[in-house]
Amino acid sequence: MNDTMNIVELEQVEKRYQGVTALNKLNLEIRQGEVLGLFGHNGAGKTTTIKLILGLIGASSGQVKVFGEDPTQSEARNLRRKLGFLQENVSFYDQLTGLEVLQYFARLKGVSKKSCLSLLEQVGLSQAGKRRVKTYSKGMRQRLGLAQALLGEPKLLLLDEPTVGLDPIATQDFYRRIEILKQQGCTVILCSHVLPGVEKYIDRALILGQGNLLAEGSINDLRHQASLPATFHLQGRDLTLPDHWADKASQDERGVRLDIELKDKMLAMQQLVGLQGLENMDIHLPSLEDLYTHFIESHNGAGSAMNVTQEAAQ
Known part of the structure; x- marks a missing residue:
């Protein structure tokens, strides 16, 4: 107690x-x-x-x-x-x-x-x-x-x-x-x-x-309140994702990006870690800065997003 x-x-x-x-x-x-x-x-x-x-x-x-x-x-x-x-x-x-x-x-x-x-x-x-x-x-x-x-x-x-x-x-x-x-x-x-x-x-x-x-x-x-995803970045040659993950994938400067719901992150890790050709995997959970920006934007509207991010960094 x-x-x-x-x-x-x-x-x-x-x-x-x-x-x-x-x-x-x-x-x-x-x-x-x-x-x-x-x-x-x-x-x-x-x-x-x-x-x-x-x-x-x-x-x-x-x-x-x-x-x-x-x-x-x-x-x-x-x-x-x-x-x-x-x-x-x-x-x-x-x-x-x-x-x-x-x-x-x-x-x-x-x-x-x-x-x-x-x-x-x-x-x-x-x-x-x-x-x-x-x-x-x-x-x-x-x-x-x-x-x-x-x-x-x-x-x-x-x-x-x-x-x-x-x-x-x-x-x-x-x-x-x-x-x-x-x-x-x-x-x-x-x-x-x-x-x-x-x-x-x-x-x-x-x-x-x-x-x-x-x-x-x-x-x-x-x-959990914000419902922001976990972000996976995968690096490797000739990566082939399972269909249900391929639909969520995009490409950026850090490799293949997947935004996964937090409740599915462990399942995703288990399935992705064994991918053929995978050389590296980074996982980013929503940080305090991400959450702060989300809640301020939700209150003020997306138009203030740039100001919010700048103020948070000051």
């Missing part, structure tokens, strides 16, 4: 700004120790959702609860110590050293400064801790921002575009750190435009479009 509690609960939450609906009747439950990916183009409602959970703004209607409390109420002040937040394009006082910045935020948060040195080490800044922030690269500032978010061992971590400015190795290190936090029971909400590579680190994805919930679930759930 799963007895983990809900850390975040949104029930029929709406947020309106001067008559414009930024969030439309959103229902969301996030369990303890879960990593939720929150995805959507600019203006989709991601930042509004984060601000509601942080208690920085109140809902126009509906109910928001974090650790069972309304985060906007003064009694919920103690909630802040359980939260960690890394905003996009983080900025700090340039004249302070990295260590001084971290110690300053530790005082603000009411936590011990003893952890600051170990946090700098965890994010790979131990050698730069005594240098002024103005000498830091964008990636170093981002890592300092992550260290700030981890002060006080938060139980809920909200990360907005956390890997901006990080090189591939630093990005992998970052996600390894998230995995450790998850194992320790920390709940993580991760917003990102950089979709490739994210899917293996999240338990669930939530896709927003123009304030509306477009899709929600695990990657496998979303694959």
Whole structure:
């Protein structure tokens, strides 16, 4: 039996700004120790959702609860110590050293400064801790921002575009750190435009479009909701496909292409792997980026497909 509690609960939450609906009747439950990916183009409602959970703004209607409390109420002040937040394009006082910045935020948060040195080490800044922030690269500032978010061992971590400015190795290190936090029971909400590579680190994805919930679930759930095919690419000389697969085949720059319904992929593999002349077979299951594009297109119409793909890649 799963007895983990809900850390975040949104029930029929709406947020309106001067008559414009930024969030439309959103229902969301996030369990303890879960990593939720929150995805959507600019203006989709991601930042509004984060601000509601942080208690920085109140809902126009509906109910928001974090650790069972309304985060906007003064009694919920103690909630802040359980939260960690890394905003996009983080900025700090340039004249302070990295260590001084971290110690300053530790005082603000009411936590011990003893952890600051170990946090700098965890994010790979131990050698730069005594240098002024103005000498830091964008990636170093981002890592300092992550260290700030981890002060006080938060139980809920909200990360907005956390890997901006990080090189591939630093990005992998970052996600390894998230995995450790998850194992320790920390709940993580991760917003990102950089979709490739994210899917293996999240338990669930939530896709927003123009304030509306477009899709929600695990990657496998979303694959079944979208009904996108698995794509097989076959390379080899004089390949002869069985008739029932030949009807589905087309040729592209990567060889013979077959789009197979997900439920038939194992049968297709068994039948195709023994083909005479087959030299190589690649199988592509719908990725998070494919699914994101599908749900956004379905909501907005195919005319926005190019913009969606460009935004997802930014």
